[in-house]
Amino acid sequence: MNHKHMESSAMSNKTVLITGTSSGIGLATAVAAARGGWHVIATMRNTAKAGALLAAAEQAGVTVDVRALDVTDPASVEACLSGVDRLDALVNNAGAGHVGTLEQESVDDVRAVMEVNFFGVLHVTKAALPLLRASRGRVLTVTSVGGVVGQPFNEAYCAAKFAVEGFMESLAPVAATAGVSVSVVEPGAVASEFVSNVGLTDDAAEQAGPYAPALANYLNRTRNAFANAQTAEDAAERILGLLDAERPAFRLLTSDAARAFAGVKLKDLDGSAVQTLTAGWVNP
Template structure:
């Protein structure tokens, strides 16, 4: 029997590459996205990989209740063996220059969207003794200037999943968070940064300029979406996956900075250099 995995945010980037890679590994992939009119790139990639028959594209906005989509998948395929929470949105800004509603919107997609899908899927994952995989970020471990809202949401996801993991494991569900570093994907282009913000940043303009220059340099050597997807599929297929997985050596080094920094001084010194 073919195992079934639901992947969110598959119209581009890591989600698209993960859907194709999971299908190549023999999984039935329910590839979801908010707007299925954007499925062309995924469909073409699936055809090129010879796995179009294993990919089922469906509409799912993670900020809405996900139960209908999940229940329909189980009704059609008989079970749900894994979920990969990938959908998310980048964001650049700082608190003094933003509204609280702006920040709520970042949490709605990156945190509550994950919870919506997870809550709907958990009963079925328990029944299948399945996998719950959530794509977070090194930004879920190391707080970064001008990423307060995004990192805050990813920190929340990591804390939530770390807390949920032992309880889920007691019922046969393995929980993993996957932390990419810089990945060359449309996610970078979709962070919602308006260049006009640089002019409107007031006292923070010099720091924002420095941050943007550092970030451009970081993404020059970014990992490909396909490389990141390979790490995710390794988690999907591993007999005993770890709770926390990074997708590259750079991500391991960066996350390790925080995880061994008991008083926070190393991280503060590192990120201060980004805005000076």
């Protein structure tokens, strides 16, 4: 029996719940984890959208357990988690991008972004923690390099991801005393439906009033960045490595580009390096 197969066999009795698995990183992580020997509970808000996941799982020769879970609905979270007997890992992946700037949107728009990307993570993590304490398991939360570096026209999204990062960084030492490890996963640009779901169109720039030139420059830069994006499958393999790690690190940056980008902030003691970097995105 080779080493890789032995690892898979060891994982076969372990269960991971992954949110947001209908597409992108969530879908790829669900398939990668199942291939790695995990029992995968793959959740999504609308299970009618499970077709792509089920097809990918079938092609990979694995099975996943698809269940409904809306991270913004505490009753949905409770109903889903109450049907789980054992849980060894949680991957908080569900989230939604958002492009906009404060003067041109409502505070309610910002609040909605926080509900999905921040409070949704809290709802699921809170419900999962008793099970994870019992198994001495782990929490992995997919944030973004946008949880480290504030980015133009991503004010609400980055605020939510900053909040998640601060929450998890603070929770980690507390959870560790109860045997639960906490990690954040920070992808950069990943080729997935995430971009199209944000609605990056030229019309948006034309309607941006005094911010039109800046938004046009931002959109052009963003399209170029995602043209050279990391694949969801590659990001998923990095996440699987963290799932299987004996001692998972707190922070996982999933690509060289993500490490370089986040590194600007992580060693930027006075904030000038980040401001210089992002100013060029909107005023080349």
